[in-house]
Amino acid sequence: MSGFTRSVVVGGNGAVGGMFTELLREAGSRALVVDVVPPPGRRDDCLVADVTAPEPELAEVLRRADLVLLAVHEEVALRAVVPVTRLMRPGALLADTLSVRAGMAAALAAHAPGVEHVGLNPMFAPAAGMAGRPVAAVVTRDGPGVAALLRLVENGGGIPVRLSAEExxxxxxxxxxxxxxxxxxxxxxxxxxxxxxxxxxxxxxxxxxxxxxxxxxxxxxxxxxxxxxxxxxxxxxxxxxxxxxxxxxxxxxxxxxxxxxxxxxxxxxxxxxxxxxxxxxxxxxxxxxxxxxxxxxxxxxxxxxxxx
The missing domain is CATH 1.10.3660 (6-phosphogluconate dehydrogenase C-terminal fold)
Incomplete structure (x- = not known):
């Protein structure tokens, strides 16, 4: 098991988000994809919503999630920090896949210092597959959710490499x-x-x-x-x-x-x-x-x- 009964992957229709969605589902998590545009012909697999301004359906999904993974552009991820973390239940994990860490570190320190969080940056093109490849891991606030997600990456063949945001x-x-x-x-x-x-x-x-x-x-x-x-x-x-x-x-x-x-x-x-x-x-x-x-x-x- 993944350790995440319910997970939400925002931007799960993209290459990186799709890779993590598949990883979560293979580990038994009920992973819901949230995106502003559904994949062609697969609208039922995706909740169409704006994570920066959650409406009631998305808000309820976020409240029940064990993991919320933001696989979106930095601008969207930073705008989502406040509305998402205010809805997440205590003990849930926030993660993201940003390729730059300074902005997210500052946003979390200012608005959600108590939220467990890890940033995962796959250092490869998703099409290449995770097996045997490094995934940079920046832990802002450690906890059991972080450990579970890093184990999930390892079980998927990835190699987590812990770094500070500045590193x-x-x-x-x-x-x-x-x-x-x-x-x-x-x-x-x-x-x-x-x-x-x-x-x-x-x-x-x-x-x-x-x-x-x-x-x-x-x-x-x-x-x-x-x-x-x-x-x-x-x-x-x-x-x-x-x-x-x-x-x-x-x-x-x-x-x-x-x-x-x-x-x-x-x-x-x-x-x-x-x-x-x-x-x-x-x-x-x-x-x-x-x-x-x-x-x-x-x-x-x-x-x-x-x-x-």
């Missing part, structure tokens, strides 16, 4: 905002170089092939979603600033600066590599092996793989 936003600024900025900037640089992608893919070593593949993956997504990651995270701007500064520093190391020369560049790169090896620490060897395995899937080889 979460700093980490996702690196893993998401910075990563996407690197990939899109790489693509924009290619457009400015005037290169032919067919020629690149025909001649590229594995590191470049990986970057091309990452660019193609991003381009298969929604610009709005990628934009929200950049605009919504309060630490994303500093991550992009760090990237821009790092690129300028790299340029000076290899001689782009007016007073740069090859000798200083080689010495500077050696120092940079030492700094980066310290950053990687004990993870360096494992990630090098991970890279070799990745390259073997791109171009099978009997040697130790691409090192450039």
């Amino acid at each position: 979460h936003d700093r980490t996702t600024a690196a893993t998401q905002a910075l990563t996407h900025a690197v990939i899109v900037s790489f693509g924009l640089a290619l457009t400015r170089m005037g290169v032919d992608v067919r020629t690149l893919t025909a001649t590229a070593p594995p590191p470049h092939q990986v970057l091309i593949a990452l660019l193609a993956r991003v381009l298969g997504g929604s610009p709005e979603v990628y934009g929200e990651i950049q605009w919504g995270n309060p630490q994303a701007a500093s991550a992009r600033g760090a990237l821009a500064e790092a690129l300028r520093s790299f340029g000076s190391l290899v001689g782009d600066a007016p007073d740069g020369d090859g000798g200083r560049g080689a010495e500077g790169l050696d120092c940079a590599f030492q700094e980066l090896r310290r950053l990687m620490g004990p993870e360096l060897a494992a990630q090098q092996e991970h890279c070799r395995e990745l390259f073997r899937t791109i171009r099978p080889t009997h040697d130790e793989g691409e090192t450039r």
Whole structure:
């Protein structure tokens, strides 16, 4: 059993909400989907309602729920905090799936400090499935409901990773905002170089092939979603600033600066590599092996793989 006899998933018609709805139902919870628009041909499976202004039917559902999960945009979730928590019974769990934590932490502290709450951010596309994948978990107020929901994630194959709200936003600024900025900037640089992608893919070593593949993956997504990651995270701007500064520093190391020369560049790169090896620490060897395995899937080889 899930530990939640009755659960409500607001935004359950979306990809993330649908994933958690299925997880709850498979564990035996009577999970009701609440959304502003029902899925085509399945109106009976969804209560059409606005969670930011609950009318009597939704209000009664919220009063009886053991778990209310907000799988909606941040703006909607923040507006829902006050009306939802005023209706929830004592001991019920509030959860959300926001990708930025600072705003929700502030809203709960101001309006519902006594409500048990956890934020769950799946660090993967729902279509990929939860099995073996990390789910960032930010616990605002701990309790038995939080423990039950994290067990449910584990039973579904997910790997909960506990973080504070500040740690979460700093980490996702690196893993998401910075990563996407690197990939899109790489693509924009290619457009400015005037290169032919067919020629690149025909001649590229594995590191470049990986970057091309990452660019193609991003381009298969929604610009709005990628934009929200950049605009919504309060630490994303500093991550992009760090990237821009790092690129300028790299340029000076290899001689782009007016007073740069090859000798200083080689010495500077050696120092940079030492700094980066310290950053990687004990993870360096494992990630090098991970890279070799990745390259073997791109171009099978009997040697130790691409090192450039």
